[in-house]
Amino acid sequence: MNSDSMEVFATDLSEVPIGPYHPLFPQGLKLRVSVDGEVISGIMIESGFQHRGLEKAIERQPWHAGIMYADRLDPEAAASAELALCLAVESISGVEVPKRAQVVRIILAELNRISSHLGFLAKMARAVGAMTLSHYVLRDRERFLDLFELLTGSRFSFCFLRFGGVSADVTEGFVERVLEACDLIRMRLKEYNDLLTYNHAFVARTHGLGVISETLAKKWSLSGPNARASGLDRDLRRDEPYSGYERYDLANPLTTKSSDFVRLGDTHGRFVLRLMEIEQSVSLLRQATESLPRGEFRNEQIGQSFVPPEGETLVEVETPRGVLGCHVVSTGAEKPHRVQFQGPSLQSLAAFREIVIGERFEDLSVILSGLDISLSEVDR
Amino acid sequence: MSFFEFLADNTPSDPMMDHWLFGLVKLAITFGLLIIPSLFFMTHFERKLSADLQARVGPNRAGWAGATQSIADLLKLLQKDTRQKQPRWSWPTLQVVALFSILSVLPLGSSVLLLDTGMSGFLPFFSFSVYVLASVFYGLEQKKMEGGLSGLRVGAQFVSGLFPAMTALMAAGIRAGGFRWSDFVASQSSHLFGWAIFSDPFQFLAFVVFVASGLVILGVPPLHSGYSEVELRGGVTSFYSGSELGLFRVSRLFAAFYWAVFSTTLFLGGWSGLGELAPPVAGFAEVVWVLMKSFGLLFIILLVARSTPRVRADQVTDFAWKILCPLGLVALLGTAAWNAGRVTF
Numbered sequence: 259m260n261s262d263s264m265e266v267f268a269t270d271l272s273e274v275p276i277g278p279y280h281p282l283f284p285q286g287l288k289l290r291v292s293v294d295g296e297v298i299s300g301i302m303i304e305s306g307f308q309h310r311g312l313e314k315a316i317e318r319q320p321w322h323a324g325i326m327y328a329d330r331l332d333p334e335a336a337a338s339a340e341l342a343l344c345l346a347v348e349s350i351s352g353v354e355v356p357k358r359a360q361v362v363r364i365i366l367a368e369l370n371r372i373s374s375h376l377g378f379l380a381k382m383a384r385a386v387g388a389m390t391l392s393h394y395v396l397r398d399r400e401r402f403l404d405l406f407e408l409l410t411g412s413r414f415s416f417c418f419l420r421f422g423g424v425s426a427d428v429t430e431g432f433v434e435r436v437l438e439a440c441d442l443i444r445m446r447l448k449e450y451n452d453l454l455t456y457n458h459a460f461v462a463r464t465h466g467l468g469v470i471s472e473t474l475a476k477k478w479s480l481s482g483p484n485a486r487a488s489g490l491d492r493d494l495r496r497d498e499p500y501s502g503y504e505r506y507d508l509a510n511p512l513t514t515k516s517s518d519f520v521r522l523g524d525t526h527g528r529f530v531l532r533l534m535e536i537e538q539s540v541s542l543l544r545q546a547t548e549s550l551p552r553g554e555f556r557n558e559q560i561g562q563s564f565v566p567p568e569g570e571t572l573v574e575v576e577t578p579r580g581v582l583g584c585h586v587v588s589t590g591a592e593k594p595h596r597v598q599f600q601g602p603s604l605q606s607l608a609a610f611r612e613i614v615i616g617e618r619f620e621d622l623s624v625i626l627s628g629l630d631i632s633l634s635e636v637d638r
Numbered sequence: 639m640s641f642f643e644f645l646a647d648n649t650p651s652d653p654m655m656d657h658w659l660f661g662l663v664k665l666a667i668t669f670g671l672l673i674i675p676s677l678f679f680m681t682h683f684e685r686k687l688s689a690d691l692q693a694r695v696g697p698n699r700a701g702w703a704g705a706t707q708s709i710a711d712l713l714k715l716l717q718k719d720t721r722q723k724q725p726r727w728s729w730p731t732l733q734v735v736a737l738f739s740i741l742s743v744l745p746l747g748s749s750v751l752l753l754d755t756g757m758s759g760f761l762p763f764f765s766f767s768v769y770v771l772a773s774v775f776y777g778l779e780q781k782k783m784e785g786g787l788s789g790l791r792v793g794a795q796f797v798s799g800l801f802p803a804m805t806a807l808m809a810a811g812i813r814a815g816g817f818r819w820s821d822f823v824a825s826q827s828s829h830l831f832g833w834a835i836f837s838d839p840f841q842f843l844a845f846v847v848f849v850a851s852g853l854v855i856l857g858v859p860p861l862h863s864g865y866s867e868v869e870l871r872g873g874v875t876s877f878y879s880g881s882e883l884g885l886f887r888v889s890r891l892f893a894a895f896y897w898a899v900f901s902t903t904l905f906l907g908g909w910s911g912l913g914e915l916a917p918p919v920a921g922f923a924e925v926v927w928v929l930m931k932s933f934g935l936l937f938i939i940l941l942v943a944r945s946t947p948r949v950r951a952d953q954v955t956d957f958a959w960k961i962l963c964p965l966g967l968v969a970l971l972g973t974a975a976w977n978a979g980r981v982t983f
Contacts, residue, residue, distance in 0.1 A: 272783075274783045280871070281867060281868055281871060296787065296951070296952070383947070384868065385868055386947035386948060387859075387860065387862075387866065387867075387868065387947050387948025388946070388947035388948075389692060389944075390691060390692045390944050390945060393692040393693050393694060394692070394693055397693050453945065454947065457945075457946065457947065459860065459946050459947050459948075459949050460947045462949070462950075462953060463947060463949070463950060463953075618950065618952065619787065619869065620863060620866065620869060620950050620951060621950070622869055623868045623869050
């Protein structure tokens with residue numbers, strides 16, 4: 259063995275470059291990790307490998323085309339981004355959205371939340387090496403992708419919402435299939451709990467790992483499940499309802515019996531909270547499908563060449579990952595003057611940099627997956 | 639009269655057929671007709687079962703219901719170029735040689751056993767040491783973070799698992815009154831409660847410790863953080879490619895299989911318990927009996943591996959030092975007390 263290879267024996271700091279393409283990440287991300295043995299002592303994050311200039315691209319297209327670009331903001335939670343853009347444009351122009359369209363939007367958004375959380379479970383299971391659960395979860399997510407296909411015609415990137423409604427009415431048998439999928443996923447949740455949540459090895463691996471305190475969550479202005487698991491109980495669907503969420507009873511996972519378990523703000527808590535949120539979405543879906551009113555599914559006055567009047571607005575919606583803000587400026591022209599998104603993943607990534615220090619190198623992937631960061635949303 | 643004596647008696651008599659030739663024939667038959675085919679069967683069984691457990695289909699193209707997929711995989715890997723030119727005598731080669739050397743003491747049956755010395759029980763440990771240390775040094779030699787960390791983890795697990803495995807082996811040896819494979823088998827009678835594992839509680843404990851420490855030593859899932867595919871890209875394996883990768887995969891399977899055979903012989907009655915059979919039948923029946931029990935044990939390990947997430951390296955070593963070591967010592971002392979006065983060496 260020559261002297262070059264001795265550095266792996268060194269107990270002082272050594273720097274490990276990871277990425278930009280690595281099985282650890284769903285998309286491109288580059289890390290420079292300083293490790294002291296196996297313990298992480300510092301980390302540098304370089305993102306931007308997924309940058310597509312989405313916001314600029316929206317400005318170069320007619321208003322309606324923006325919906326298609328909003329889909330690409332976060333492919334796993336496309337419905338939320340579409341909803342944010344539509345709500346913003348509708349608030350500038352004061353367009354009425356029919357009741358039926360509002361409910362269909364909520365159904366799509368909640369289905370999307372479940373499928374995104376299932377994707378999270380699969381990522382998490384892969385990070386801890388529990389391939390069995392990962393396969394189970396992906397099998398069940400197929401059911402939800404099928405529902406998207408039935409409703410919107412595509413499994414990802416729906417391009418389904420329109421200013422003033424949705425592009426098509428629900429197909430025959432859709433509601434029944436949604437309820438079937440809800441029943442199925444409630445059964446499966448028990449299976450997931452048995453396989454991972456209460457698994458001794460998994461708890462040993464994730465309990466007390468990557469703790470985000472309430473102060474830290476506020477400091478990085480985290481939102482969504484990551485913040486809620488730290489005790490920052492804020493859910494826009496309940497606190498500042500939009501698109502008719504105020505009509506439904508939103509069960510709060512943080513007030514249930516097992517919430518103390520969740521509020522620790524560690525990776526295990528974040529994992530359990532997302533499982534609970536799936537259940538919450540199932541209950542929301544049940545209520546929404548029951549109360550699906552008859553009537554128009556879109557505002558007939560809005561056509562292809564729709565242009566909102568001059569104005570500026572900021573709309574926030576609750577995506578599966580947190581609060582997504584959409585800032586829209588219209589000058590009354592055929593194309594948007596400015597469209598900006600403020601996503602939750604960037605804050606999570608910033609918090610990740612802080613909580614990962616002092617943890618073991620092996621847990622890097624577990625913490626990163628536990629935060630459910632969408633890199634395409636960070637880079638836009 | 640064993641099967642091979644029967645064979646020797648019924649072949650045209652050749653005075654030059656000495657021990658060496660006879661040994662070679664035994665080795666060839668054991669390896670070519672028993673181990674390799676049964677391992678391919680085992681691989682296929684493992685892949686199909688894992689697929690069933692994980693809601694997948696598994697191999698279903700090559701051969702009947704995908705039965706020859708393992709052979710196809712191995713053939714493909716063997717004809718691929720390796721990523722970098724290795725000297726002919728490299729660490730992967732050493733691993734294979736180390737595992738081959740275990741064959742000489744592999745207790746598959748009384749007729750195919752090549753060596754039955756007073757320290758047979760300890761010999762595999764030397765081979766396993768070489769096998770694991772080759773992984774460690776190959777990892778460290780790669781001058782990459784993946785290989786280095788992987789090598790260190792594999793090494794740490796090996797060191798922590800060795801002591802409990804030894805204590806469990808000694809507990810078995812004390813009960814059997816010797817460390818010959820034939821001693822181990824002779825001390826266990828044919829019926830179920832004559833097996834060492836059920837003969838006294840400390841032997842049961844020793845069995846558990848032996849199997850668990852084997853998983854720690856060899857890095858069998860779910861204790862395979864040294865070969866973690868997430869953050870280490872497979873660790874040591876990230877540098878293997880082509881035929882080396884094929885050999886390495888096969889060798890990992892062999893190692894787990896060997897450990898199951900040793901556990902079977904030490905605690906699960908080995909090849910005993912078949913009653914009176916005609917010599918050629920007895921020879922094969924013994925082997926099949928041992929293989930069946932070993933595969934049963936591997937099956938249980940597989941179930942655990944598929945339902946448990948990967949355990950972190952420091953948790954594995956903690957488990958070995960803090961739980962397996964004391965349990966192993968308890969098993970050793972308990973067995974000594976239980977069998978006091980019964981055994982004379």
